[in-house]
Amino acid sequence: MLRIRGLTKTYRGGDRALDGVDLDVPRGQLMALIGPSGAGKSTLIRCVNRLVEPSAGTIAVDGAAVTGLGGGALRAARRRMGMIFQEYALVERLTVMENVLSGRLGYVGFWSSWLRRFPQKDVDAAFRLIERAGLGGMHDKRADQLSGGQRQRVGICRALIQDPALLLVDEPTASLDPKTSRQIMRLLVELCAERQLAAIVNIHDVALAQMFVQRIVGLRAGRIVFDGTPAELTTGMLTEIYGAEDWAATSAAGDDEDDATPQARAIAARLAEEAR
């Protein structure tokens, strides 16, 4: 699905944010990208949709190269990649509906988008998604009237209405409280499963990642230093990724590594029930 080879990004100041990253994400896989601040997580996902220009390396989605595209071809490629942001990045003065429909901008012409005349099937899809995300009836509210969790749901709708093959998710829960964070992660997991999307989720909360994803990749100083299942992420590995610290309280791996996955599952299941 997503295929990255030798991805390198050197910023103008000479900082090497990514250093020869190779990564494959198959269809339907939810992958968490962890690592300390400044490890290059944001740079990596922004290179995929070319909001940041890679210095070297290749990126391909479904076999089609993204690197080297320009103009219309790049915009067409971006339509296939939905992006979800840490601070939601909604256009504050537009309504929920306008924000969601802005995910269709790559598909509709300038005049019809300016006059807000979107094709009926897009409007239908927007209503369905808003309902699905638990925001039914809020479509005419302005984005700045919503709470953090509601805003992130709008952000998710905006990404999904693009009908993407791949989701790029940048710290989706960093500005949310623990309960809302879990609800948002659960919504992401469910929607990715429903639509068989590949997703890269940058995340700081290691325990939350272990609870919800199938695969974790650890990044340190622009290089991949870990790639495995949540259960394989031991305290030793965390030290490798982040540096020495007492990890017992942070990671679901805890002291006894074998218990990790069942323990995480149990917490996830309990929360799922609470939410119902």
Next chain:
Amino acid sequence: MSAGVTGQRWRPPPLIVNPWLRWAIYGGGGLYLALALGTLQVNWGRVAEGLVRGWAFVAAFGNPDFSSRWGEISEGMIESLTMTVVATVVGVAISLPVGLGAARNLAPLPVYLVCRGIIAVSRSFPEIIVAILFVKMFGFGPLAGMVTLAFATIGFMAKLLAEDLEDIDEAQVEAVRAAGASWPQLMVYAVQPQVLPRFIGLSVYRLDINFRESAVIGIVGAGGIGATLNTSFDRYEFGTSAAILLLIIGIVMMAEYSSGIIRKRLQ
């Protein structure tokens, strides 16, 4: 400096740390002020004479004369209002592309430099100088005034618009760009909603500045109520002058009040 000491005095650190330099600057400033005041030559006899005439003018406000020159006053007012509205619309329309080009985050460097240049030229000349130039070019009358006001509006609006554009939240732009939006779509979806309310507010504000300015530039022959006002001064018809000034004050206050309401509604 050990903990627990009481009664330790504290003063904020002075702006200029070196006491010698500090007192030299204060002393120099005081001396200059004293010398400057000494050079003023006031002819008190002339002042006494002028005060009487000034008082006649102030007294006229107690008895403004709207009626005897009403035809000229209303004609001047309508001319001024027309100049103001047309100049504001034209100026705002031109300032849009110029402001967009002068925002460093949206425009490439050559476009940026050209647009900043236009703004600098427009802002560096006071309206009255520009009016004198255009009166020479187009002759006496409201056309020269209109062009002057439009010219001044471009610099004012484009500069403030450009500054607003440079302050927009980039995350919102990035999000819309990530959806595959084209450049014009980016402008209308991610940029316009962020700056539109303030832009409209500024346009209304500029409208009332232009009205006030139209009175001033009329004095140098650029038409409108300023020309009528100037004529009344020349004829020593202070009653009519007072009536005109009261009308200008009234209209400016009305514009101020309604633009306040409009700006509040827009947020």
